[in-house]
Amino acid sequence: MAVDITKSKCVYCGGCVAACPVLALTLFETRVVCDEAKCISCGTCVRACPMQAIKLKNKK
Amino acid sequence: MVFAMQQTYDVIIIGAGPAGTSFARVAAHGGLDVLVIDKRKELGSPVRCGEGIGAHWEGKIKLPLHGGAIAYKIDGAKCFAPNGKTLKTQTPETKGYVLERKIFDKYLAIEAARAGAHILPKTIATELVKENGKPAGVKARTFDDEVLEFRAPLVVSAEGMEAKIAREAGFADAVAGLYDTDTCFEYEMANVECEPLIEIWFSNLYAKRGYVWVFPKAKDVANVGVGIGGDLNEHPKERLDKFIKAHPERFKNAEVVEVKAGNIWVGPPLKELVKDNFMVIGTAAHQVDPIHGGGMALAIEAGVIAAETALKAARAKDFSKRALGEYETRWRAAEEGKLAKRLRLRKVLELFTDEDFNRVFELLDEKDLERVLNGDFKPVVSKVLLKRPSLLKVLKALI
The missing domain is CATH 3.30.9.10 (D-Amino Acid Oxidase, subunit A, domain 2)
Structure with a gap:
């Protein structure tokens, strides 16, 4: 499970990282990375993002 | 320092915002061997803040204001x-002041360095290192792409909202619901x-x-x-x-x-601020004013109190939760009551419709606004209820 982050919208504020209940997201200075093994696709980061830069990846 | 990197310190601080560098300044000044790491290459950036700070803090915490950091x-x-x-x-x-955070934060880091702290930007803490189940340092990736293990008997999270290492250390409520x-x-x-x-x-x-x-x-x-x-x-x-x-x-x-x-x-502070060998300060500890969302001054104050406690702990060679708890006791005595009052006010304001706001503004004068800001709710609530008893349901939490 994972999320898609639109890099052109992201301002690397870390709001998504702060909200993620399972510590799946990490902000590496200007790049948010999702640990797919930890992500539970709960969508909290999608709602937390002030820039609307995050979407849940379509489940296949 | 970058050129001769030692790996053992008295204290490692994660995050070079106002909390982390204020802690570092006081701890280094007191003689501790201090390392501050921050993942950003440019401290204070990106700005995620309105940059306002109250001048009344100057008397209280000797606000380290550099002229160039004050915008207005x-x-x-x-x-x-x-x-x-x-x-x-x-x-x-x-x-108060509206600051230029990029100058302010870097100035605080410079002041910490002048006191003897080591500062390491563009270095990200990736993992909490534990020994016998207790915090003993952090793993970090430097800008040379080296993974280093820094060791210290005390780790301080000044990580801001993200608070990842703090959560790893067991401060579960450091997540931002x-x-x-x-x-x-x-x-x-x-x-x-x-x-x-x-x-x-x-x-x-x-x-x-x-x-x-x-x-x-x-x-x-x-x-x-x-x-x-x-x-x-x-x-x-x-x-x-x-x-x-x-x-x-x-x-x-x-x-x-x-x-x-x-x-x-904009909620309450963390339930605990310390554990054995670990402290949380500033926004990572949710030490934020729930009315205006300001955290800089609270962060600096917490950093200073925590560092003073750490200096005592180092002298006694005791970094247990009990020893570090002095910071928590002092901080709560200084700020918790006031913040709890302001959280109550926030909860009431959240219930206000636009019509409620308009009515209340109609009834209040400037003195009343001052009273509300000082947490003296009672006379203002009485005044409003006398004219608008229908607001009782919304305002009763302030009585």
């Missing part, structure tokens, strides 16, 4: 009801005429469970931003753009010179 001096606050009615207050408590988070978007704009007043605009249309702010950085430059309840599924940028479009006179010549965003905690 503020005389007071002006609050706007949804219908445009205003209430102004200009008291010693409402004097959306209900207690405001999600914020801000433009820094030129060609916006300002008085030297912080402007707070209440409105459910633009800023449900939050507010729109205009914080001047010069007579014609301002941070114009909005914070809204994080659980509302509303988009702060849309709301702010709407607000700006609704005030064409004010913003007709405005030019955006910086885009800023971020989330801020």
Whole structure:
């Protein structure tokens, strides 16, 4: 499970990282990375993002 | 320091914001061997903040203000009801500054370095190192792409909202649940005429469970931003753009010179601030004012108190939770009561409809606003209820 982050919208504020209940997201200075093994696709980061830069990846 | 990297310290601080570097300055000044790591290459950036700070903190915590860090001096606050009615207050408590965070944060880091602290930017803490089940350091990736293990008997999280290492250390409530988070978007704009007043605009249309702010950085430059309840599924940028479009006179010549965003905690502080060999300070500890979302001064204060405690702990060679608990006791005695009062006020304001705001603004004068800001709710609530008993349901939490 994972999320898609639109890099052109992201301002690397870390709001998504702060909200993620399972510590799946990490902000590496200007790049948010999702640990797919930890992500539970709960969508909290999608709602937390002030820039609307995050979407849940379509489940296949 | 970059060229001769030692790996063992007395204390490792994660995060070089105001909390971390204030801790580092005091701890290094007291003789501790201190390392501050921060993942950013440029401290203070990206700005995710309105940059306002109250001048009354100067007496209380010897606010380390560098002239160049002050963008504009503020005389007071002006609050706007949804219908445009205003209430102004200009008291010693409402004097303040709007800062330039990029200069301020770097200046605090320089002051820490002058006191003897080691600072390591562009180095990210990736993992908490434990020994016998207790914190004993961090793993970090440096800008040389080296993974190093830094060891210290005390680790301090000054990580801000993200608080990842703090959560790894067992501070589960350091997660930013959306209900207690405001999600914020801000433009820094030129060609916006300002008085030297912080402007707070209440409105459910633009800023449900939050507010729109205009914080001047010069007579014609301002941070114009909005914070809204994080659980509302509303988009702060849309709301702010709407607000700006609704005030064409004010913003007709405005030019955006910086885009800023971020989330801020507006709930209660963490239930615990220390564990064995670990302290949490600043926004990571949710030490934020729940009314305006300001955290800089609280962070500096917490950093100083925590460092004073760490110095004692180091002398006694005791970094147990009990020994570090002095910081928690002192901080709670200094701030918790006041913050709890302001959280109660926040909860009441969250229930206000625009009509409620308009009515209350109609009934209050500037003295009342001062009383509310000082936490003296009773006389103001009585005054409002005398004229508008229907507000009892909303206001009863303040009685």
